[in-house]
Amino acid sequence: MKAFVTGGTGFIGGHVAGNLRQRQDEVVALVRGPERGRKLRDIGCDLVVGTLADEDAIRAGMRGCDAVIHVAAVYEVGIPKSQHEAMYDANVLGTERVLRAALDEKIPRVVYVSTVGAFGNTQGSVVDETYVHPGTGYTSYYEETKVKAHEIARRLIDDEALPCVIVQPGGVYGPDDHSAVGTQINQFLAGRMPMIAFPDLGMNMVHVDDVADGVLLALDKGEIGEQYVLGGQITTMRELIETVARVSGKKA
Numbered sequence: 661m662k663a664f665v666t667g668g669t670g671f672i673g674g675h676v677a678g679n680l681r682q683r684q685d686e687v688v689a690l691v692r693g694p695e696r697g698r699k700l701r702d703i704g705c706d707l708v709v710g711t712l713a714d715e716d717a718i719r720a721g722m723r724g725c726d727a728v729i730h731v732a733a734v735y736e737v738g739i740p741k742s743q744h745e746a747m748y749d750a751n752v753l754g755t756e757r758v759l760r761a762a763l764d765e766k767i768p769r770v771v772y773v774s775t776v777g778a779f780g781n782t783q784g785s786v787v788d789e790t791y792v793h794p795g796t797g798y799t800s801y802y803e804e805t806k807v808k809a810h811e812i813a814r815r816l817i818d819d820e821a822l823p824c825v826i827v828q829p830g831g832v833y834g835p836d837d838h839s840a841v842g843t844q845i846n847q848f849l850a851g852r853m854p855m856i857a858f859p860d861l862g863m864n865m866v867h868v869d870d871v872a873d874g875v876l877l878a879l880d881k882g883e884i885g886e887q888y889v890l891g892g893q894i895t896t897m898r899e900l901i902e903t904v905a906r907v908s909g910k911k912a
Contacts, residue, residue, distance in 0.1 A: 661726045661727055663685055663686070664727070665705075666712065666732035667731030668697070668700050669697060671834075681703045689705045691709060692709070694707060712732055713754065719765060727770065727771070728767050729770075729771045729879065730770070730771070730772050733754075734746070734750045734802075747802065747805055751802075751806060752805050755809040759824065760816070769825075770825070771825050771875060778793060778806045778810040825883070825887070827878045827889075829866060833845070833865055833868065841865075844856075848904055848912075849908060853901075859898035861897045862894070863894075864892065
C-alpha cells in the first residue's frame with residue numbers, strides 16, 4: 661500500500677508513519693520543510709514540502725496513492741484570539757482541502773483522525789460514537805475547530821460518498837507528549853507541581869502506540885462511513901496523577 665500522510669512530524673502522525681514503514685508500506689509525507697521531515701526521510705518516507713494551506717502540494721503528494729491518512733492539526737488550548745484565524749485555517753479549512761482533494765483524486769481509502777474533543781463537554785456522561793456535539797458551549801477554540809472539521813468530514817462522507825473512516829482518539833499520552841496533560845505529568849515527575857489543575861476533569865486516556873495501531877486497523881478493516889473512538893481508560897485528572905505517583909514511587 662502507498663499512503664499519503666499529513667502530520668507525520670507530529671506526535672500521533674509520527675507513530676502512524678513509523679508503523680506503516682515497519683510493515684513495508686510506502687509513505688508520502690507532507691512536511692513544512694526538508695529538515696523537519698528528516699526523521700521521516702530516515703525511515704524511508706518520501707517527502708512533499710508544503711502546508712495544509714498548499715492545495716497543489718497536497719494533491720501532488722496523494723496522487724497515485726492507495727490511501728490518505730489525515731492527522732495534521734494545531735492542538736493548543738487557551739490561545740489568544742489573534743491566533744484563531746491560523747488555527748481555523750489549519751484545522752477546519754486544512755481538513756476540507758485534504759479530504760476534498762482525496763475525493764477528487766479518487767483515493768479509495770481515507771482515514772481522518774478527529775478527536776473525542778469533538779464531543780465537547782458531555783457533562784460527566786460517557787458517550788459513544790453516535791453522540792453529536794450540540795453546537796454550542798464550546799470549552800475552547802480548539803474544540804470548536806475540531807467540531808467544525810468533524811462536520812466537514814461527515815458531510816463529505818454522507819453527501820458526496822467520500823470513502824472515509826473517522827477515528828477519534830482520547831487523551832493521548834506517551835514518550836514525547838508535549839500536550840497540556842503531558843506537561844502536567846512531567847511537572848509532577850520533576851517535583852514542580854504544587855497543585856492539580858482541574859482534578860475532577862474527566863478524560864479518556866490512551867497510549868500513543870495504541871492510537872497508531874487503531875489508525876492502521878481503521879485503514880485496513882474499518883467500515884467506510886463509520887467513526888471509532890480510540891480510547892483507553894476513562895479517568896480523571898486526579899486519578900491520572902495518583903496513577904503516575906503509584907507507578908513512579910513519587911508522592912502525589
